[in-house]
Amino acid sequence: MKILSLICRTRDLRKQMEQSRSKLYRVAYSWSHDAALADDLVQETLSRALKNADQLRDPELLNSWLFRILNNCWHDHFRQHRVMEDIDDVEDYRCVNPTTPEDMHARNQIVDRVRDAVSRLPLGQRQVLTLVDLEEFSYAEVAGILALPAGTVMSRLCRARRALKDSLQELAPPQPAQITQIRRVK
Amino acid sequence: MxxxxxxxxxxxxxxxxxxxxxxxxxxxxxxxxxxxxxxxxxxxxxxxxxxxxxxYLNPPQPARAATKSWLSGALSRQALAASLFLALGSVSGWFAHNWTGYGSDREVMRLLQAVQRNDIGGDPRKLMIHVGNSNPVRLATALDEAENLLASARHAKRPMQVEIIANGGGLDLLRADASPYARRIVSMREKYPNLDLTACGQTVRNLRAKGVEVRLLPDTGVASSALDEITLRLKQGWGYIKV
Structure with missing residues (x-):
């Protein structure tokens, strides 16, 4: 009987994990803005989750557990690619050059504009913002996933939204300039 | 203020x-x-x-074929198998996958959505495995999955019906003259009478029209098209996975 319930539990777990795939992908994409990398990260997250399924004590916490693994995979990815690209360099480059060629390309649509603005947020702020906005995690859950104090989550979120507001305003079409009426003066 | x-x-x-x-x-x-x-x-x-x-409602999906994985090759094969295994849990999780490559896939997706809307639960004892790609890794994965399922069902003394449906490039799996796994399939058939093989009639016709001689493995059924077969099975409550 015990074995049966265990089998049922693993089965449910697999089912739930598979259902989380699109959520994980969305967040991984919002962190990396690279479809192939996001896909790899999700694949790696799910395979680690499967391997360590027995570490999950409370199935209720599956979702935040999966996102915690995603965060670890994301950090591992940068650790592995340290020689090739340093995340600080990328961030620095973005700060110094607000318009990369990709940005120029992404100007036309609202969706692209927002993604572009999100991608220019510092990594820590980007992670908090997307977990709260896309997955509706509570601040406490985000603190658990990213291993941060709750206060940091709140302040990062606040700064992220402020920066986002500013950069989206910058991108908005400029207000038409005041047209000076030409009057004939006799 | x-x-x-x-x-x-x-x-x-x-x-x-x-x-x-x-x-x-x-x-x-x-x-x-x-x-x-x-x-x-x-x-x-x-x-x-x-x-x-x-x-981020619809993030762009990766182009799977062109994906250069940062995982090692061996690992990604494992990952492929793992993702397939995950898909077994439920048909519903399948939508997140994007193994597209053939026009008919969109049609299958639409059908699956219709089935899901009507809440027809897939029967866990009946499963089709759809192969639409001639990639040997995929072909092998399809056979591995079928074999694992049948073996574990036999071990647990559960009835289990598995049907492998092949179309497009996947038809190679069932071609006597082209299948890399002909001998394995024949021995699997002998071992498990509840394994069915179905080829897509449409693909066979297309190949013949191009002058390719198609010989299928013994006891392979030919459906009018893979899509028809999948539709029929879905209506009968079969589960579906695509490799």
Missing amino acids: KQDQTISDEFLNAFIDDQLDPAEKSRAFELIEQDESLKARVCELRGLKARVRHA
Whole structure:
């Protein structure tokens, strides 16, 4: 009987994990803005989750557990690619050059504009913002996933939204300039 | 205006994210009700949140074939098998996958959605495995999966019916003259009488029209098309996975 319930539990777990795939992908994409990398990260997250399924004590916490693994995979990815690209360099480059060629390309649509603005947020702020906005995690859950104090989550979120507001305003079409009426003066 | 300054951005963010406790929330409602500029700030934050959500509603899907994985090759094969295994849990999780490559896939997707809407639960004892790609890894994965399922069902003394449906490049699996696994399939058939093989008639016709001689493995059924067969099986309550 015990074995049966265990089998049922693993089965449910697999089912739930598979259902989380699109959520994980969305967040991984919002962190990396690279479809192939996001896909790899999700694949790696799910395979680690499967391997360590027995570490999950409370199935209720599956979702935040999966996102915690995603965060670890994301950090591992940068650790592995340290020689090739340093995340600080990328961030620095973005700060110094607000318009990369990709940005120029992404100007036309609202969706692209927002993604572009999100991608220019510092990594820590980007992670908090997307977990709260896309997955509706509570601040406490985000603190658990990213291993941060709750206060940091709140302040990062606040700064992220402020920066986002500013950069989206910058991108908005400029207000038409005041047209000076030409009057004939006799 | 005075109140506006006392309300921090953190507080408003927590308000729109529904992170305040009930007492704070009702206080926030009162304050916002009275103050136009606060109302504007809340609206702006809500709009921002909605825009972020909207921007990632449909993130671009990776082009699977061209994906250069940062995982090692061996690992990605494992990952492929793992993802396939995961898909067994339920048909519903399948939508997140994007193994597209053939036009008919869209049709299958539409059908699956219809089936899901009508809440017809897949029978876990009946499963089709659809192969539409001649990639040997995929072909092998299809056979591995079929064999694992049948073996574990036999071990648990559960009835299990598996049907491998091949179309497009996947037809190679069932071609006597082209299948890399002909001998394995024949021995699997002998071992498990509840394994069916079905070839897509449409693909066979197309190949013959091109002058390719198609010889199928013994006891392979030919459906009018893979799509017809899948439709029929879905209606009969079969589960579906695509390799």
